[in-house]
Amino acid sequence: MKNLFGLLLLIVRRDLLLAMRRRADVLTTLIFFVMVVSLFPLGVGPETDMLRKMAPGVLWVAALLASMLSLGRLFSADYLDGTLEQMLLAPQSLSVLVLGKMASHWMVSGLPLVLMTPVLGLQFDMSVQAIGVLMLGLLLGTPILSMIGAIGAALTLGLRGGGVLLSLLVLPLCIPVLIFGTGAVQAVTSGLSISSHLSLLGALLVLAVAFTPWVTAQALRISME
Amino acid sequence: MLEVSNLACSRGDHRLFSGLNLELHPGQIMQILGANGSGKTSLLRTLCGFIQPDEGKIAWEGSDVRDLGEDYFAEMMYLGHLNAIKDELSALENLRISAGLSGLPLNEADAIAALRRMGLKGRERLPVKVLSQGQQRRVALARLLVIKARLWILDEPLTALDVNAVALIEGVLAEHLAGQGMVIFTTHQPLNVAGVRSLSLS
Amino acid sequence: MAINWFKYSAPTTFYPLAGKLIPWFAASSAILFAAGLYLGFVVAPSDATQGEFYRIIYIHVPSSILSMFLYLVMAGYAALGLIFNTRLSSMMASAVAPTGALFAFIALWTGALWGKPMWGAWWVWDARLTSELILLFLYLGFIALHASIDDPRRADRAAALLAIVGSVNVPIIYFSVKWWNTLHQGSTIKFTGTSMQVTMQQSMFTMLAACWLYAIAIILMRVRSIILERERNTKWITELAEVKK
Numbered sequence: 169m170k171n172l173f174g175l176l177l178l179i180v181r182r183d184l185l186l187a188m189r190r191r192a193d194v195l196t197t198l199i200f201f202v203m204v205v206s207l208f209p210l211g212v213g214p215e216t217d218m219l220r221k222m223a224p225g226v227l228w229v230a231a232l233l234a235s236m237l238s239l240g241r242l243f244s245a246d247y248l249d250g251t252l253e254q255m256l257l258a259p260q261s262l263s264v265l266v267l268g269k270m271a272s273h274w275m276v277s278g279l280p281l282v283l284m285t286p287v288l289g290l291q292f293d294m295s296v297q298a299i300g301v302l303m304l305g306l307l308l309g310t311p312i313l314s315m316i317g318a319i320g321a322a323l324t325l326g327l328r329g330g331g332v333l334l335s336l337l338v339l340p341l342c343i344p345v346l347i348f349g350t351g352a353v354q355a356v357t358s359g360l361s362i363s364s365h366l367s368l369l370g371a372l373l374v375l376a377v378a379f380t381p382w383v384t385a386q387a388l389r390i391s392m393e
Numbered sequence: 394m395l396e397v398s399n400l401a402c403s404r405g406d407h408r409l410f411s412g413l414n415l416e417l418h419p420g421q422i423m424q425i426l427g428a429n430g431s432g433k434t435s436l437l438r439t440l441c442g443f444i445q446p447d448e449g450k451i452a453w454e455g456s457d458v459r460d461l462g463e464d465y466f467a468e469m470m471y472l473g474h475l476n477a478i479k480d481e482l483s484a485l486e487n488l489r490i491s492a493g494l495s496g497l498p499l500n501e502a503d504a505i506a507a508l509r510r511m512g513l514k515g516r517e518r519l520p521v522k523v524l525s526q527g528q529q530r531r532v533a534l535a536r537l538l539v540i541k542a543r544l545w546i547l548d549e550p551l552t553a554l555d556v557n558a559v560a561l562i563e564g565v566l567a568e569h570l571a572g573q574g575m576v577i578f579t580t581h582q583p584l585n586v587a588g589v590r591s592l593s594l595s
Numbered sequence: 596m597a598i599n600w601f602k603y604s605a606p607t608t609f610y611p612l613a614g615k616l617i618p619w620f621a622a623s624s625a626i627l628f629a630a631g632l633y634l635g636f637v638v639a640p641s642d643a644t645q646g647e648f649y650r651i652i653y654i655h656v657p658s659s660i661l662s663m664f665l666y667l668v669m670a671g672y673a674a675l676g677l678i679f680n681t682r683l684s685s686m687m688a689s690a691v692a693p694t695g696a697l698f699a700f701i702a703l704w705t706g707a708l709w710g711k712p713m714w715g716a717w718w719v720w721d722a723r724l725t726s727e728l729i730l731l732f733l734y735l736g737f738i739a740l741h742a743s744i745d746d747p748r749r750a751d752r753a754a755a756l757l758a759i760v761g762s763v764n765v766p767i768i769y770f771s772v773k774w775w776n777t778l779h780q781g782s783t784i785k786f787t788g789t790s791m792q793v794t795m796q797q798s799m800f801t802m803l804a805a806c807w808l809y810a811i812a813i814i815l816m817r818v819r820s821i822i823l824e825r826e827r828n829t830k831w832i833t834e835l836a837e838v839k840k
Contacts, residue, residue, distance in 0.1 A: 171496070178493045189481035189520075250475025257441060258494040259467030265494075319760060323753045327743050336739055337757060340732040341764050344771035351775065372767070383760060390752045392443050405746060406828050 172264045179268030180275075186245075187276045193241065197277045198284060201234040205288045216293045223292035224302055224353035228346050231281050231306060232313060236335045238277035239317040242269060243388070247325050256392055262385040270315050270381065278310030301356045301366075305349035308369040312345050315380040322387035345372060394418050395440070395544060395575060400449035402432065402439050409435050410594050411448070419543070419573040422566065422586060426579075427594035433579045434474070436594065437548050440577065441471045453544075467496070470542035472550055476533040480522035484508055484532045487521060488539065495540050507538040512558065526553040534558075537565055545569065547578035559584070604683050606822045607831050613815040620815065624808035631805050634798035648712045651705050657803040659702035659727055661810060665695035666730060669737070670762035673755035683818075685751035686825065688758065689741055690818040694810050696734035702727050722776035726769050733761045747825060 187194055208226045209219055246252040255265055282303055289299035320338035324330040352365035394417065401411035409432030417423055425433045438444050440451060442458055442465070451458045458465045478487040485504055492499035508517050511531040513524075521529055530553045537545065551559055559582065566576055566586050578584075635653035642649040669691040676685030706724045707717045718724070737754050744750035826832050833839075 174498075175493075175496075178490070182490050185486070186479060186481055248475075249479065250473055250477035251479065253443070253471065253473055253475070254477045254491065254494060256443070257466050257469070257471055259463045259496055260494070261463075319756075323740060323757060324743075329743065333739055333743055336732070337736040340729050340736065340768070341760065343729060344764075344767050347771045347775045368771075379763075383756065387753065387756050390749060390756065393445065393746075393749055393752075 172261060175260050175264050176268045176271070179265055180272045183269060183272035184275065187272070193238075194276050194280065197234050197238045198280045200237055201230050201281050202284060202288065204230040204233060206291065209291070219292045220294055220357075223289060223294050224298070224305075224350040226292070227285060227288060227302060228306070228309075228349050231278075231310060232339065232342055232346060233335075234281060235277060235310065235313045235317055236338065237331075238273070239314075239321045239334055239338070240331045242273050242318055242321040243325055244321075244330070252388070253392065256388065262388070263381040266318065266384045266388070267377070267381040270311075270318050270384075273318070274311045274314040278306075278314055282306045282310060295357070298353050298357050301362055302349075302353045304366060305352045305369060308366065308373055309345045309349045312369075312373055312376045313342055315376040315384075316341050316345075318384045319380060319387055322384045322391055325388070325391040345369065348372070394454060395577070396452040396455075397440070398450050398452075400436075400439065400451065401447040402435055402444060403447055404432075404435060413449070413592075413594075415592055417544075417575045417577060419575060420570050422570055422576040422578070422589050424578055424580065424584075424589050424591045425594065426591050431594040433594060434548055437471070437546050437577070437579065438473075440546055441469070442466075468542055469544040469546060470495075470536065470540050471546045471548075472533060472536070473548050474552070476529050478521050478529060478532050481520055483518045483520055484513055484524070484535070485517045487532055488535050491536050492539050495542075497540065499539055503539065507535045508532070510538060510561075511535045512561065527555055527558065530554055531558060534562065534565075537569070543574055545574065545576045545578070547576065549579055549581070551580050551582045551584065604681050606683055606686070606826055609683055610819060610822050610835075613819050617812050617815050617819075620808050620812035624805050624812055627801055627805035627808060631798055631801035634794060634801055639794045639798050640792060645713070648709065651709045653798055653802045655702055655705035655709060656799060657806040658698040658705065659723070660803065661806050662695055662699035662702050662727065662730060662734075665691055665698065665810065666733065666758075666765065667762060669695060670758040673751075673758040677752055677755040677759070682825070683822075685755065686818050686821045687814070688755065689751070690814045690821055692734055692738050692741070693817070694813055696731060696738065698806070698810070699727055699731040699734055703731065720776070722773045725772050725776070729768055729772070730765070733765070737761070 205226055208222065212218065212222070243252060246255065256262065258265065285303050285306060286299050289302060294302070317334070317338050320334045320341075323337065324334045327333060348365045348369045352362045352369070355362050355365060395415075396417075397413060397415045400413040402409050413436070415423065425436060427433050435444060439446050442451075453461055453465050453468065477491070478484075479490075482490070485501065485508065488504045488508060489499050489501070492504070505517050508514075511534060513528060513531055513535070516524060516528065521532060524532070534550060550562060554562070563584060563586055566584075569576060570586070570588070631653065636650055639650070641647050669688050672684045672691065673688035675681060676683075676688060703724065706721075706727065710719050710721075710724075711717050737758055740757055741750045741754040744753055823832060823838075
């Protein structure tokens, strides 16, 4: 047990260290997110009523796209320099190793989006309460995006046009997350309870933690053949 | 002991080899010979378990490697064409992470000692991207010194190495064999180690 | 007496067997299509509230049922291929995919045609139409992933894993879309009257059977060409009469 945790920690620390040495990659995802969100008012007009209504959807879709963008790198760098081969040959649980990669991917590309949300929420004139719920939803939902996305990233490893293909595979699978995440914000703005939305997101997160690492590990073995 | 019986492997429609048998006992070293494209790398990758063979069986100490899984991985080490090192990290960080992945955390002093033996004195803490090709290969080969595996599977280990480094590797191999290790490798350069058996893929 | 089922799972025996079966499935499908369309568009009475427009359900409903069912069939074959490493199962999975996608597309198209006179819009975000759209995306993902991997074995295995993940996800997606729909009080397709008239039922079932047989015939035809393509280097293919010609 301690050994598995040690492996998880090793991978997370390694990936965070690599991300620190390659800060530009982290920033691009965040800037992309901010840019997409900021383009919407320019596209639909500045009426605050409409923007307030649209905000949760816009932020969630932008978060989805931003995480798709960063998923391409999840395994490809390790694939190209041969590290992934060594990971597959490590005499340790590949699922735990994959979970570590998912966790660090989220810390690098999901967490910054959550932290950026209040600023963008204010741009859309959202209430403080709505912003809070939106952040909570993103906090529960973005790890799921990283985990489902990892399956797609593993399946499309080394393929030409992998990035677009990855989105095609993963986006439909992420729809429930989008629905529950935006639903929570709409519930709170219309004075309803948010607990069912958030507990469903929580349930999805638990399911994702339980199954996606193993599925991703299988996908990696298939792709490395 | 590694035992391969009646192995067949193909890439796409093309059958690379079939009916391949080999046995490797402790203290033995075997070179896989063959022209480019004859399936040397595929054979080594099959032995690692990356590729499912079309037919045949690969056994380690009498049991199928597919059933052994992680227990087999703990006893073998693969060094491929790719160095499996990260440009952004230093040689020291790379080596310690590789060792950690193999489940054998490595302290800094041991890692530095291994890198120095590979002739990388003074370069342990530089990012690998500033090192030359040959030096990067030496960083990858330093894993041989720190990871305790009995079976070494080496695909072109001598690429980009100079004469001194080749001599160094010959010494490392001889030491490994003396300690009842096993080596299976491919190379297009001359390698002087006593007792090399060879297997030709044609 | 034990039947050796694995005998039929080998492409060598399946290929001629499928060849013999195809004409039967195709012919009965054609007959049932003719009968079903006649029953549905001529004999069946017009609906009390929807008039003549409702008749599109004789195409819409069978295709949406088949599109969903075929996804499960595809995922099932893919899983068999992945677990037992049987070549034919994987070939079946890739043969089912285009037909499933076609039915999903027909269901969407006819749904839109139905929506225009019913709601005055070509597209309404009805829970079932939305799920159908997502199902089409899942099919397209499967086909695209399979097509972009050159090595057929890796393609089979990767696409199989995707299909399994997809089929686990389908209930969650369906539930979430339904929930989203009720929250937004969207329009839902409902049948007027709880009981369908007998002729309506008959024509619906005839059409469903026709679509089934069509799907089987076309899938068998496709799997035969996949076998030819994948096994082109084997001896038995070169000895086939149609190949020798």
